[in-house]
Amino acid sequence: MSEILQIESILNKDYESVDLVSFQEWFENVNKLSKLSVGIIVGPSDDVSLIKDQLDCIELIVLDFNNFDDGRGYSQAYLLSKRWKFPGEIIGINAHLDQLQFMIRSGVTSYVLLDSYLGLDEKDYANGFSICYQEAANNSGLQKKY
Amino acid sequence: MYQYSPEDSNFLVERVDQFEKQLKRHLAGDLDDAKFKSLRLRNGLYMELHAHMLRVAIPYGTLSSTQLRSLASVADKYDRGFGHFTTRQNIQFNWIELPEIANLLRELSDAGLHAIQTSGKATRNITADPLSGLTEGEIEDARPYCELIRRWFNLHPEFSWLPGKFKIAINGAKLDETALRIHDLGLRLVRNNQGQLGFSVFVGGGLGAAAMIAAETASFVEVEDILSYLESTMRIYNLKGRRDHQKKLRIKFLVRELGADEFSRLVNEDWQQTKNDPNLKLNLVELEQLKKDFALPIKSLNLESFEEKVDFNYSIWKKNNVRRHKIDGFSIVNISLTKLGAAPGDATSEQMRILADLAEKYSASELRTTKRQTIVFPYVRKDQVYDLWQSLEKYGLASPHQGTLAQIVACPGRDYCDLAKAVSIPIATRVQERFNDMKRLLDIGDLNINISGCENSCAHHHVADIGLLGMQKNGEEYYQITLAGETLHETVIGKKLGPSVSGKIIVDAVETIVNVYLKNRLDQERFTDVFKRIGIAPFKEKVYE
Numbered sequence: 001m002s003e004i005l006q007i008e009s010i011l012n013k014d015y016e017s018v019d020l021v022s023f024q025e026w027f028e029n030v031n032k033l034s035k036l037s038v039g040i041i042v043g044p045s046d047d048v049s050l051i052k053d054q055l056d057c058i059e060l061i062v063l064d065f066n067n068f069d070d071g072r073g074y075s076q077a078y079l080l081s082k083r084w085k086f087p088g089e090i091i092g093i094n095a096h097l098d099q100l101q102f103m104i105r106s107g108v109t110s111y112v113l114l115d116s117y118l119g120l121d122e123k124d125y126a127n128g129f130s131i132c133y134q135e136a137a138n139n140s141g142l143q144k145k146y
Numbered sequence: 147m148y149q150y151s152p153e154d155s156n157f158l159v160e161r162v163d164q165f166e167k168q169l170k171r172h173l174a175g176d177l178d179d180a181k182f183k184s185l186r187l188r189n190g191l192y193m194e195l196h197a198h199m200l201r202v203a204i205p206y207g208t209l210s211s212t213q214l215r216s217l218a219s220v221a222d223k224y225d226r227g228f229g230h231f232t233t234r235q236n237i238q239f240n241w242i243e244l245p246e247i248a249n250l251l252r253e254l255s256d257a258g259l260h261a262i263q264t265s266g267k268a269t270r271n272i273t274a275d276p277l278s279g280l281t282e283g284e285i286e287d288a289r290p291y292c293e294l295i296r297r298w299f300n301l302h303p304e305f306s307w308l309p310g311k312f313k314i315a316i317n318g319a320k321l322d323e324t325a326l327r328i329h330d331l332g333l334r335l336v337r338n339n340q341g342q343l344g345f346s347v348f349v350g351g352g353l354g355a356a357a358m359i360a361a362e363t364a365s366f367v368e369v370e371d372i373l374s375y376l377e378s379t380m381r382i383y384n385l386k387g388r389r390d391h392q393k394k395l396r397i398k399f400l401v402r403e404l405g406a407d408e409f410s411r412l413v414n415e416d417w418q419q420t421k422n423d424p425n426l427k428l429n430l431v432e433l434e435q436l437k438k439d440f441a442l443p444i445k446s447l448n449l450e451s452f453e454e455k456v457d458f459n460y461s462i463w464k465k466n467n468v469r470r471h472k473i474d475g476f477s478i479v480n481i482s483l484t485k486l487g488a489a490p491g492d493a494t495s496e497q498m499r500i501l502a503d504l505a506e507k508y509s510a511s512e513l514r515t516t517k518r519q520t521i522v523f524p525y526v527r528k529d530q531v532y533d534l535w536q537s538l539e540k541y542g543l544a545s546p547h548q549g550t551l552a553q554i555v556a557c558p559g560r561d562y563c564d565l566a567k568a569v570s571i572p573i574a575t576r577v578q579e580r581f582n583d584m585k586r587l588l589d590i591g592d593l594n595i596n597i598s599g600c601e602n603s604c605a606h607h608h609v610a611d612i613g614l615l616g617m618q619k620n621g622e623e624y625y626q627i628t629l630a631g632e633t634l635h636e637t638v639i640g641k642k643l644g645p646s647v648s649g650k651i652i653v654d655a656v657e658t659i660v661n662v663y664l665k666n667r668l669d670q671e672r673f674t675d676v677f678k679r680i681g682i683a684p685f686k687e688k689v690y691e
Contacts, residue, residue, distance in 0.1 A: 068181050069267065071307025075384045078304050083419060098168060098185055105303035128164045131153050133297040135425040145153060146298060146429060
């Protein structure tokens with residue numbers, strides 16, 4: 001199970017606060033929590049296949065991208081979004097500016113940048129290219145060449 | 147010859163623009179060293195012992211004469227007039243100034259060249275047989291497949307931050323010039339019983355401190371399904387690969403820890419979810435277009451009246467450097483860049499321009515690069531081979547070393563590389579000096595010596611007839627010897643001979659090994675065949691006596 005940062009809630013796309021639980025807490029109290037519209041924080045080492053049958057009971061999912069070189073979050077986002085069609089938001093936290101394009105195309109629906117990137121132009125990095133060479137969870141705005 | 151479309155060229159420019167912004171932030175102190183390192187490596191840029199090194203991709207080893215001139219220009223303008231052809235169909239420039247990198251990359255992009263993913267923990271340059279399309283018995287030219295797979299994994303959103311680097315080779319020929327089973331992933335073009343074309347897939351090969359041969363994870367994947375199969379392989383690696391131990395990052399460690407059967411099972415389980423997704427099928431229309439783009443630019447010639455020149459030096463060069471072409475009237479010419487004292491694979495900008503001129507005159511403006519760090523002219527008319535040789539001779543490029551012991555593969559070693567434990571190039575020079583008699587070289591025949599300066603094994607010493615691995619012992623340089631590795635007919639990791647040998651006497655040890663081989667050779671037996679027959683003991687006995 002993951003070594004997760006201690007955040008307890010996050011704002012959804014309607015700016016409402018949603019309570020968050022860790023991956024471990026979710027499994028320890030799944031019967032109770034699945035009725036409470038909570039979100040889950042998933043760390044890079046958490047096995048997302050364990051929640052694939054419970055996605056209807058989860059309000060939103062938060063993926064942690066803090067470790068710049070750890071790419072597991074991109075596969076987690078792809079599986080949740082594209083393969084298991086999670087209907088809620090997938091929020092990437094501790095996001096790095098230079099990786100936004102990868103996160104968004106993998107299926108992350110919104111993100112919270114690390115404070116160190118404040119003041120830099122996100123659009124430059126979120127939409128760095130005009131074409132894409134492969135199918136992905138989200139290729140909107142890109143000319144497909146594959 | 148295949149060229150990038152305007153959209154592809156624009157993509158290269160966009161990539162340079164993005165990297166330039168990242169570089170500016172780094173130089174302004176707004177992007178820390180660790181993150182910048184991760185980003186610069188994905189653009190082929192290393193920090194070496196003395197300066198920055200840039201690795202530029204030569205996809206599937208195919209270059210146009212125009213591209214080679216562009217590389218020569220970069221060598222003059224941004225380096226010290228040199229480029230270094232590597233064992234994986236890249237070219238490296240060793241003296242790059244950081245602030246100039248964006249302009250350099252823009253110049254390359256004008257020629258359809260780039261350094262994208264030539265390093266870093268992502269899919270690297272995809273290599274192919276340098277003789278693709280040229281030899282008899284080939285299943286198919288692998289290059290159109292290389293190009294489609296290269297594109298698919300170009301800035302792939304899910305697989306650009308893998309646990310470790312990921313090298314792919316694709317072979318469509320009978321012999322394996324790509325060494326695909328020492329790659330993270332190797333694809334062999336095959337036909338099944340129904341005559342359908344597909345791939346055998348091998349995963350988990352690699353050299354380094356723990357050399358491993360890739361295991362076959364699928365005996366036949368249809369061409370159309372290869373992208374989804376590769377994605378499933380990378381997904382299992384991305385999610386389950388070791389990230390906790392710097393020396394166990396490569397996929398070979400995951401395959402070893404899980405076992406090849408379990409790894410294949412996991413990949414298959416994932417693949418069943420995507421195999422039928424029409425968006426993940428290889429684009430067969432585009433494939434057909436690429437096959438036309440890569441079609442050979444020559445037609446068979448009737449040269450019955452042509453008479454070969456009689457010239458002793460020419461005939462020696464021809465024996466070692468010229469190969470039969472599948473198209474009547476043409477030859478394949480291999481050009482060795484080997485020079486005493488220079489790093490194997492090094493070429494001056496002047497040599498690059500000469501080769502570009504000669505390729506235009508004699509080889510339909512096309513060149514190939516090989517893992518033995520040589521240059522191939524793929525389309526030389528048989529009646530022009532002599533003229534080409536004369537021109538090469540004039541410019542000092544007619545070394546007849548190809549296919550002899552003197553065509554040594556060596557990494558830059560401790561003279562240039564930050565990671566190396568021992569020198570490589572001076573050892574190569576000393577071996578070449580010891581074996582400088584052409585009669586003796588011809589008698590010995592095709593025998594590979596590869597020299598790596600450290601366990602990273604950039605010179606592929608594990609798969610050479612004689613492999614030397616540099617190391618340090620009490621401040622002195624030593625070399626571990628491995629024997630009878632190979633990849634061409636089958637993949638075999640060389641056997642360690644015994645305790646490492648001091649650099650002072652390593653050339654004596656090499657000569658002793660060659661002498662044991664010659665003494666025991668029957669007819670034209672290859673080194674590996676002699677080794678299989680007599681075992682390691684006779685070599686050991688003589689080297690350590």
